[in-house]
Amino acid sequence: MLGFIRELERVKGFFQLLLTNKMGLAGLSIFALFAIAALFAPFLHTVDPSKVGTVENILLSPCRQFWFGTDDLARDIWSQVIYGSRISLTIGFLTAALTIFVGSLVGLIAGFRGGKIEELLMRIVDFFMMLPELPLMIVLSAVLGPSIWNIIFVVSIVSWPSTARVIRSQVLSLKERAFIEASRCIGASDSLLIFGEIMPNVVPLMFAQAVLMVTWAIYAEAVLAFLGLGDPLTISWGMMLHFAFESGVMSRAPWWVVPPVASIVILILGFTFLGTAVSDVLKPGYRETRGL
Amino acid sequence: MALLEVENLKIYYFTRAGAVKAVDDVSFTVDRDETLGLIGESGCGKTTMVFALMRFVTPPGRIVEGKIIFDGNDIIIMGDKEMRLLRGKGIAMVFQSAQNALNPVMTVGKQIAEVILQHEGVTKEEAWEKAKKQLESVGISGERAKSYPHEFSGGMKQRVMIAIATACNPRLLILDEPVTGLDVIVQRQLLTLINSLRAKLQLPIIFITHDLSVIAETCDKVAVMYAGKIVEQASTVSLYKNPVHPYSQALIRAYPSIKGKKRELRSIPGAPPRLINPPSGCRFHPRCLYVMNICREEEPTFREKDGHLVACHLIR
Amino acid sequence: MKKDEVLRVESLKKYFPVRKSLFEFASSRKEEYVRAVDDVSFTVREGEVLGFVGESGCGKTTMGRTILRLIEPTSGRVYYEGIEVTSLDRRRLKSLRRKMQMIFQDPHGSLNPRRTVADILRQTVKIHRLADGKTEEDELIKNTLEEVELKPTEEFWNRYPILLSGGQRQRVGIGRVLILQPKLVVADEPISMLDVSVRIGILELLLRLRDKFGISFIYITHDLATARYVCDRIAIMYLGKIIEIAPTEDIINKPLHPYTQALVSAVPVPDPTVKMHELPIKGYVPLIPAEVFSSCRFYPRCPYAVKKCHEGEPSLVEVGHDHYVACSKAK
Numbered sequence: 001m002l003g004f005i006r007e008l009e010r011v012k013g014f015f016q017l018l019l020t021n022k023m024g025l026a027g028l029s030i031f032a033l034f035a036i037a038a039l040f041a042p043f044l045h046t047v048d049p050s051k052v053g054t055v056e057n058i059l060l061s062p063c064r065q066f067w068f069g070t071d072d073l074a075r076d077i078w079s080q081v082i083y084g085s086r087i088s089l090t091i092g093f094l095t096a097a098l099t100i101f102v103g104s105l106v107g108l109i110a111g112f113r114g115g116k117i118e119e120l121l122m123r124i125v126d127f128f129m130m131l132p133e134l135p136l137m138i139v140l141s142a143v144l145g146p147s148i149w150n151i152i153f154v155v156s157i158v159s160w161p162s163t164a165r166v167i168r169s170q171v172l173s174l175k176e177r178a179f180i181e182a183s184r185c186i187g188a189s190d191s192l193l194i195f196g197e198i199m200p201n202v203v204p205l206m207f208a209q210a211v212l213m214v215t216w217a218i219y220a221e222a223v224l225a226f227l228g229l230g231d232p233l234t235i236s237w238g239m240m241l242h243f244a245f246e247s248g249v250m251s252r253a254p255w256w257v258v259p260p261v262a263s264i265v266i267l268i269l270g271f272t273f274l275g276t277a278v279s280d281v282l283k284p285g286y287r288e289t290r291g292l
Numbered sequence: 293m294a295l296l297e298v299e300n301l302k303i304y305y306f307t308r309a310g311a312v313k314a315v316d317d318v319s320f321t322v323d324r325d326e327t328l329g330l331i332g333e334s335g336c337g338k339t340t341m342v343f344a345l346m347r348f349v350t351p352p353g354r355i356v357e358g359k360i361i362f363d364g365n366d367i368i369i370m371g372d373k374e375m376r377l378l379r380g381k382g383i384a385m386v387f388q389s390a391q392n393a394l395n396p397v398m399t400v401g402k403q404i405a406e407v408i409l410q411h412e413g414v415t416k417e418e419a420w421e422k423a424k425k426q427l428e429s430v431g432i433s434g435e436r437a438k439s440y441p442h443e444f445s446g447g448m449k450q451r452v453m454i455a456i457a458t459a460c461n462p463r464l465l466i467l468d469e470p471v472t473g474l475d476v477i478v479q480r481q482l483l484t485l486i487n488s489l490r491a492k493l494q495l496p497i498i499f500i501t502h503d504l505s506v507i508a509e510t511c512d513k514v515a516v517m518y519a520g521k522i523v524e525q526a527s528t529v530s531l532y533k534n535p536v537h538p539y540s541q542a543l544i545r546a547y548p549s550i551k552g553k554k555r556e557l558r559s560i561p562g563a564p565p566r567l568i569n570p571p572s573g574c575r576f577h578p579r580c581l582y583v584m585n586i587c588r589e590e591e592p593t594f595r596e597k598d599g600h601l602v603a604c605h606l607i608r
Numbered sequence: 609m610k611k612d613e614v615l616r617v618e619s620l621k622k623y624f625p626v627r628k629s630l631f632e633f634a635s636s637r638k639e640e641y642v643r644a645v646d647d648v649s650f651t652v653r654e655g656e657v658l659g660f661v662g663e664s665g666c667g668k669t670t671m672g673r674t675i676l677r678l679i680e681p682t683s684g685r686v687y688y689e690g691i692e693v694t695s696l697d698r699r700r701l702k703s704l705r706r707k708m709q710m711i712f713q714d715p716h717g718s719l720n721p722r723r724t725v726a727d728i729l730r731q732t733v734k735i736h737r738l739a740d741g742k743t744e745e746d747e748l749i750k751n752t753l754e755e756v757e758l759k760p761t762e763e764f765w766n767r768y769p770i771l772l773s774g775g776q777r778q779r780v781g782i783g784r785v786l787i788l789q790p791k792l793v794v795a796d797e798p799i800s801m802l803d804v805s806v807r808i809g810i811l812e813l814l815l816r817l818r819d820k821f822g823i824s825f826i827y828i829t830h831d832l833a834t835a836r837y838v839c840d841r842i843a844i845m846y847l848g849k850i851i852e853i854a855p856t857e858d859i860i861n862k863p864l865h866p867y868t869q870a871l872v873s874a875v876p877v878p879d880p881t882v883k884m885h886e887l888p889i890k891g892y893v894p895l896i897p898a899e900v901f902s903s904c905r906f907y908p909r910c911p912y913a914v915k916k917c918h919e920g921e922p923s924l925v926e927v928g929h930d931h932y933v934a935c936s937k938a939k
Contacts, residue, residue, distance in 0.1 A: 178717035185678055186784065187705045187735050196731070200722040333803040334774075475663035475830060480874040480887055487884075502804055505833070505876035509884055528880040546808045548833040550860060550875045551882060557837060559809035563773035 017281050024277030030270025034263075038086040046079035049235050061255050069255040071240070072247040080235050081259045087236040088218050088267060091148065095155045095217035096210045103160040104199075104206055107167025112175060112194045122168070128161040137220065141229040148231050155220045163209045170205050174198050204279045211275025215268040222264055237263050293364065294321040295464060295496055296345075301358035303340055303349055312567045314340040314353070316520040322464065327490065327497040329511030329528065331504065331543075335564050337520040338500050339388070342466055345498075346385055347375050363463065381411040384462035386453045388469040393453065394441040400427070400452045401437025404459050411460045426455040429492075430485060447478035451485065458489065466498045471506060483509050504547045508532060516540050519565050519575040526600035536602045538580045574605065582606055613689075614792050614824045615652040615675070615708075620645055620684035622667075622674045644670040646848035648684075649924075652792065655818060657825040659839030659856070661832050661871070666845040668828045672794045675826070676708055677701060688792065706736055709785040713797040715777035719769040725758070725780055726765045732787045748787060756783040756813060775806035782813065786821075794826045799834065811838045832875050836860055841930070844868045847905045850924065854931035864933045866910050904936065912937055 018024040037044065045067065053074025060070045068077035110121040137154050144150040174180065175198070183197050224230055225238025226245065235243075237260035244256045280286065303315040315337045322328045332338045343349055345360060347367060360367040362382065367375065387393055395403060404423035408414065414422070424434035430451040441449055450470060457465060467486070471479040487510060490497055499511055507514055507528065514531050516524045516539065524537040535541040542560045549555070562579040565571055571578050577587040584605060592603045623641035644667045652658050660668040673679045675686050677693065686693040688708055696704060712718040719728060729749045732738070739745040753761040756779040769777055778798060785793060795814065799807040815838060817823055829835050835842055836856055843853040844867065852865040863869045870889040889909055903918045904910070910917065916936050924932040 178712045178714050179720045181678065182710070182712055182718050182781070182784070183720075183731065185676065185705070185710050186732050186788070187702045188731070192735070197720055201720070203722075333805060476832070477663065477870060477874045477887065477889065480876070480884070483876070484884060484887075503876070504804070505878040508878050508880040508882075509876045511880075532878065532880055543805060544878065546805050547878050548808075548837045549878055550833045550836055550872065551877045551879070554836065554857075557808045557811075559807070559812060560805035561809070563775060563806060564803060 014281065017286065018277055021277045021281060023273040024281065027270050027272070027274030027277055030266060031274060034085045034089060034267055034270070037082045038089050041079075041082050041086065044082055046082050047076050049075060049079040049083045050233075051075060059249065059253055059256075061253075068259050069253070071243060071253075071256055072249060075235075077240070077256060077259060080240055081237070081263055084235060084237045084240065084260065084263065085267075087148065087234055088221070088264075091152055091155075091221045091236075092214040092218045092267075092271075094152050095159070096213035098152065098156040099159045099163055099213045100206055100210045102156070103163025103209070104167050104202070106160070106164040108171055108194050108199060108202065110164070111168035111171025112190070112198060118168075121164075125161040125164050128157070129165075131158070133158045134223070137224060138227065138229060141224055146229055146231050148234060151221055151224060151230065152217075154224075155217050158220075159213055159216060163213070166209060167202055167205060170202055171198055174201055204282045207282065208275055208279045211271050211278070214271050218264060218268060218271075222260075237261075295324045295363060296322040296498075297359070297361040298341075298345075299359040299361070301341065301344065301360065302356040303337075303344055303353060304356050305353045307352055307568070310568050313520050313570060314567055315344070316570075317358075318517075318520075318522050320515050320522060320525060322496055322498060324496055325494065326512040327499060327510060329507035329514040330498060330500045330517060331502065331507055331514060332517035333502055333564050335519070335567060336517040337567070338517050339468060341517075342385070342468055342498065342500055345466060346379055346383060377411070380407055380457075381460045381462060383464045383466065384457035384460070385466040386450075386457050386468065386470050388472065394449060396441055399438050399440055400444070400455075403452075404437075404456050407456055407459045422459070423455075426459050427452070429458070429489070430455045431481075445478075447474055447482060450474065450482055454485070454489070458493065458495070461493065462495070464498070465495050466500070468500045469502070470499075472501065472503070479506075486510060504532075504544065505549070516543070519570055520567055521575060521603065523576065523604070524600055524602045530599055534598060534600075536597055536600050536607070537576075537604050538582055538606070539576050542579075542581075574603075612654040613651050614654050615826075616687040617651070617675060618649050618685045618687075620648045620671065620674060620686065621682045622670050622679060623682045643848050645674060645681075648845075648848070648850055650843060650850060650853065652824050652826060654791075655822050655824055656840045657815075657818060657827055657838055659827045659829065659835040659842040660845055661829055661835050661842055662845035663830055663871075665847070667848040668845050669796055671845075672710065672796050672826060672828050676705075676710055676794060678710070706788045707790050708792045709788060709790040709794070711778070711781055711785060711793060711795045711798050714801055715774045715781065716769070716801075718781050719777055721769055724766045724768055725753070725772075728780060729753070729783055729787060732784050736788060738787065752783045752787050755786060755817075756780070758783070773806070774802045775809060778802065778810055779813065782810075782817075786817065789821065790823060792824045792826070794828065796828045797830070798827075800829065800831065807834065808837075814838065832860075832871060844871065849905065849921075849934065850932075851906065851934045852932065853924070854928070854933075858928065858931050862928075862931075864927060864931070865906075865935045866912055866937075867906050904934075906935075 018028065053070060055074070057070050057074035059072055060066055062069045066076050066078060068081060071077055106121050106125065110118040137158055140154045140157070141150060144154070180193060180197060183193060188197070221230065221236060222238035222241070225236050226242045228242055230236060230239050230242065240260040241257065244250050244253070250257055299319050301315055301318045305312040305314055318341060320328065330338045340349070340353065344355055345367070349355055355368055394400070401420060401423045404426050405416070405419040408419040408422050409416070424437045427437055428434050432448060432451055444452065471482050474482065483506065489495065499507065501507060511528050513525065513527045515522045516537065518539050524531065524535070524540045531540060532544060535544050542558070545558050546560060548557060560579055565575060573589045574587045574592050577583045580587065586605050592605045594601045594603050595607045597607050622645040623643050626640040626642055648671055660671065662668050670679065674681045681694060684694070688704060691704065693704060726749055729752055730745060733745050733748055739748050750761050753759070753764060758764045758776060758779050772780070799810050802810065811834065814825060818825060827835060827839055839856050841853065842856050842859045843850045844859065844865065845851070846867050852859065852863065852868045859868060860872060863872050870887055873885055874887055889911065902920065904922055907913050907917050914937070922934045922936045924934045926932050
């Protein structure tokens with residue numbers, strides 16, 4: 001029980017520290033904005049985003065009823081943006097989680113073990129890295145069919161190798177440090193060394209990679225949806241741009257294009273700020289060196 | 293007139309967390325024929341100060357106050373071009389782990405010749421000849437001018453650095469931990485070389501180190517630095533025989549010697565302070581055996597005792 | 609095996625193969641080795657501090673690690689209290705690790721930067737199951753912190769290494785090993801990266817632990833002056849071999865091997881009235897000791913070399929009370 005409370009205190013402390021960092025503040029605010037949109041979507045002056053409206057409401061510019069106007073099927077753009085944040089955040093987080101999990105595991109084991117295992121794993125990584133990302137995603141999406149889960153899978157497949165490479169490099173240099181030799185001398189087993197000693201030192205890098213992955217996933221989904229490979233049942237921001245493009249009235253309806261583009265850009269920016277701040281704050285002794 | 297006069301030098305590093313007072317009101321002189329040893333532990337400011345002598349202090353560091361008068365001219369207010377001409381020809385410096393300062397893709401001869409060409413109006417052939425002679429002067433065969441740095445051992449690379457530094461007959465040579473990290477026999481050979489060069493070229497030297505025994509072998513007078521300040525200045529012989537400042541005493545007492553009877557050694561409790569927030573009053577007071585109330589409140593000024601300049605309240 | 613012998617090393621060798629480029633390999637297929645440790649034998653007595661002094665490349669660091677099997681020896685045997693360490697399997701080696709440990713040179717690098725002081729010590733406790741439950745663990749950690757003089761213990765408990773001074777970090781490193789209650793500790797240059805004013809404190813700590821717990825130390829260093837203060841006996845190493853081993857004051861005052869004599873006279877003295885003498889030695893230590901020695905390995909630099917020195921390597925011979933030298937001229 002006491003341990004749980006101590007953990008909560010630590011997490012609270014971490015967030016307080018994060019907020020003192022300017023980038024952290026900016027990143028958290030942006031994330032909070034979109035998170036609120038995602039969580040409280042039904043209460044934010046929204047209607048069903050895919051509900052087709054009546055003919056007289058087609059392509060309306062922003063007005064009192066439709067805050068961002070309507071699209072060519074009289075659907076409320078504001079609602080689409082709000083509900084779209086759910087999709088972006090979900091895809092972003094799940095993809096990042098999958099990529100980091102697989103990539104880090106491979107990087108840690110390959111980097112630490114060396115020898116034949118490293119050779120084998122790194123050749124697999126090399127193979128995947130050779131494949132061109134966008135075409136591969138397009139082909140896989142086309143083959144697997146359009147759905148959110150497929151998108152998550154496809155983006156992860158394409159992204160995990162670079163994480164593995166990056167993590168492995170850091171492991172290679174950490175492996176030579178004296179504290180690893182010292183722990184080995186005390187009697188630590190290989191798995192304790194990998195997961196108990198090296199991994200905590202790799203966590204900041206994993207976070208940085210995770211943020212990169214979130215931003216990449218959001219961007220990749222937008223591209224895939226724009227190309228028409230997205231899930232037609234869910235209207236993500238990329239999907240909105242796809243419809244806008246297909247309709248042919250893109251140049252005459254800026255209120256349709258600007259909100260999704262702006263959302264994508266701002267969300268990606270927010271995560272980038274957050275990532276930088278988190279990796280700074282996680283460095284041991286951060287609190288003291290800032291004079292707090 | 294002394295060759296070098298440093299007056300009330302203050303160098304601070306301005307960081308987000310506050311100002312680090314790396315060098316805080318330091319004054320000393322070097323005459324034309326003497327070797328000054330600067331001794332201190334990590335973080336005492338000796339390297340920062342010596343960088344200031346070559347005006348290498350870069351932001352966030354800044355020379356806040358003071359004068360550095362070299363041969364009558366204040367270096368701090370000198371123009372950039374004048375300063376550049378002074379480096380290498382007026383004042384030359386050999387850095388710590390200087391071996392890493394050698395360009396790995398250039399022959400050592402070329403690196404020496406470069407310095408000569410920079411400062412003296414000679415032809416390339418003349419510079420090359422002079423470079424070979426420089427190598428000979430530090431005990432390396434002139435034939436090796438065509439060799440690359442990686443073909444030399446650590447001690448020999450250090451000799452090359454000295455050859456580069458003395459190539460243009462500087463008026464003052466600064467050595468920053470030149471023998472730290474070298475094996476003892478190599479170290480001894482290098483110290484012998486430094487002493488002989490000093491005699492042959494009549495070269496005044498500022499020798500920075502944390503090693504008491506090295507200073508004893510090479511320097512005429514010593515300045516002891518602690519936490520950004522000089523706490524004692526005296527001739528080497530006098531300092532070792534009769535250290536006055538409690539820090540100097542403690543330092544000498546903490547130093548093992550291979551000769552003579554095995555004395556009892558004593559460590560100094562605590563650790564050197566962080567200069568972002570140095571102790572109030574005398575900076576050594578938290579570790580001093582003789583601390584008094586005034587030591588916590590007031591910074592001591594220099595007073596004279598037995599020919600030493602000491603900053604300590606114990607001296608009336 | 610004598611009764612008070614804690615460690616016995618017999619003919620220990622560690623050779624590292626020299627990596628050859630394809631071209632070199634084609635021109636000479638013979639494997640070349642760096643003979644880092646070349647037939648080293650000695651014993652360590654209970655409660656003694658045995659120093660190993662030599663310059664870089666002499667093999668002292670490799671030897672320290674080979675004894676503990678952090679590096680596997682090429683050949684030779686190591687006995688800890690009669691048990692042959694070199695032939696143990698992994699499981700039994702792990703339990704022997706409790707008795708034979710190491711302190712490292714770099715105070716900054718030898719502690720995991722993302723672990724607090726208490727966690728670093730706790731790891732040792734957990735790996736060897738030295739305590740039952742958290743309360744016992746904490747008690748053990750607290751006692752160890754007090755033993756290495758990191759007091760008040762609450763202040764250091766949750767600190768990260770980045771906020772410790774060099775001396776404090778070394779104390780944590782010593783504490784990490786002390787929890788195991790080892791009988792033999794190899795100290796690899798434990799103070800060379802510390803400030804002068806802090807060094808003696810660490811040496812005093814080691815001596816105090818020796819007196820209190822009866823721990824024997826192998827003290828590896830290049831600094832003969834400090835070795836004098838902490839060692840009972842000193843072994844001088846040159847290019848992978850012990851060339852002289854004797855009680856400390858004998859090494860300092862009556863060195864017999866020409867290399868030892870050169871070392872002793874090369875050490876600078878913190879006394880400006882003592883002048884530096886001419887060194888009785890020539891040349892430099894070869895960069896990589898890769899040749900086989902058919903003569904005394906110090907021959908190229910020795911000022912007293914005679915023809916006899918060319919005819920095979922001299923072995924360690926007792927020439928005085930507990931004083932051994934490997935030199936054909938030392939009598």
